[in-house]
Amino acid sequence: MTREQVTVPPADFSSYYGRPILKAPVWKRDIAGYLFTGGLAAGGALIGAGAQLTGRPELRQVGRWTAFGGILASAYLLVHDLGRPARFHHMLRVAKPTSPMSMGTWILTAFGPAAGVAAVAELAPRLPRHGVLGLARRLAPGVGDIAGLAAAATAPALATYTGVLLADTAVPAWHDAYPDLPFVFGGSALVAAAGVGLIVAPPPRPPRCDGSPSPARPSSWSAVTGWSVCRSRASPTAAVTVVAWSGRATG
Secondary structure (H helix, E strand, O other): OOOOOOOOOOOOOEOOOOOEOOOOOOOOHHHHHHHHHHHHHHHHHHHHHHHHHOOOHHHHHHHHHHHHHHHHHHHHHHHHHHOOHHHHHHHHHOOOOOOHHHHHHHHHHHHHHHHHHHHHHHHHHHOOOOHHHHHHHHHHHHHHHHHHHHHHHHHHHHHHHHHHHHHOOOOHHHHOOOOOHHHHHHHHHHHHHHHHHHHHOOOOOOOOOOOOOOOOOOOHHHHHHOEEEEEOOOOOOOOOEEEEEOOOOOO
């Protein structure tokens, strides 16, 4: 018995004109860096504002400088990918709510100056106490607080609009994930900025439950949460633990 001849040719994923069905993205490494640094800037602004409202000056400073540095790097990478700086300027001629790229341009324009003013305000303690610079020293903290909150107000849009931008394409993996991409981008932005905060402004070491000095390097769990777990003195042989709060995680 002879094998039946195959009459259907192998599938060829191309159009009638000999072109691929999906056009390959033209984005380069600049856009990958732009997505990361933009999210880092947004997360830094949110963490900085949270630290401002809860009285954590060290973490506030780290968050503000993270936001400012991230937005500077993000803007540079975006303009470098566009090829000419004038192209970014030309995108500000119109505001099109249905275009993620147009909205992203305006979000960057609103976020950048606010993040910059908030970060520069952290230099106020280094200024002289008298004269014009002394006046700037007294006014800078209040202006910085307002700018920090303004940056935090636009930060969620900055962190998530790139997810909308990717979903608004013909690439199935991106387009089909449009309900989830903004949440993924927003969550990754906060995680990245929180990592910078833990490295640059780590929380204080929690004390031991018996009041003795804490170890030189606390466990990662107690350092992040500000909680320490110790065995109960009342029952030293039993597997009973007491959870003790060590105070604010960051001062």
